[in-house]
Amino acid sequence: MKVAAMPQRPLPRSESDALVHDVTEGMPRLLEIMARLRAPDGCPWDIEQTFATIAPYTLEEAHEVADAIEREAWDELKGELGDLLFQSVFHAQMAEDMGLFRFEDVVRAISDKMVARHPHVFGEESRDKSADQQTLDWERVKAAERGNARTLDGVAMALPGLTRAVKLQKRAARVGFDWPSTDEVIDKIAEEARELVEAHTSLTEEERFEEFGDLLFVMANLARHLKIDPEAALRAANAKFTRRFARIEDWLAETGRKPEDSDLAEMDALWNRAKAEEKAGVAT
Structure with missing residues (x-):
């Protein structure tokens, strides 16, 4: 299958319109949509954005991908992955606007990195290794790439x-x-x-x-x-708390009350009831 070439922008408006509305074009279409959003006659909000203002949205979209996977919401995952992909496209477009690099450079960089870090797949190194050994080899290659950097350098500050x-x-x-x-x-x-x-x-x-x-x-x-994974464990604990507290609210609602109409002793008893319900496997 022939891969479509990335559009050389700016395209004439007629060609741009055709690309934007061609649902078969894949990445070239998405890149052109982003370019149009950031063009002088594009969307005022998109035009005003910077790396700093978009970064929180990037983190949010990554978390929403993780949330869909955690909930096994496979019907939602496609859309969430699309939202996350759009974040990469957005950052790349801002970089292009500043003359820093283009999306094609991002693709080339990650492709080169994956080839270099998988010599057992794309090179002459033996594939006869475990996943754990591959993890160690991956870290060894990353350490070599960092050169003389300090041990803890490069661990992103923006991580949870x-x-x-x-x-x-x-x-x-x-x-x-x-x-x-x-x-x-x-x-x-x-x-x-x-x-x-x-x-x-x-x-x-x-x-x-x-x-x-x-x-x-x-x-x-x-x-x-x-x-x-402590983040995954905490997300699971949050979900459990939300689920059980909702049961408390449901049972109070059956008597025409809300949590603020109850007291700690009653709600604690209802919490234990919800806990027992879950353990018995009858929670809906």
């Missing part, structure tokens, strides 16, 4: 806090800075929690903030040792 904590800890672990087992991590969690509980009344607000951060950081370390 727990995810960034795990990545920082993985980097440190590769050079031997890690607890040998989960036992030491659990001991550290107990120590950090005890310090926070025992000293919270005497600590300043800034010190409580720091101690709480230390506790979360060690919890992320435990997740890494247990091979648990």
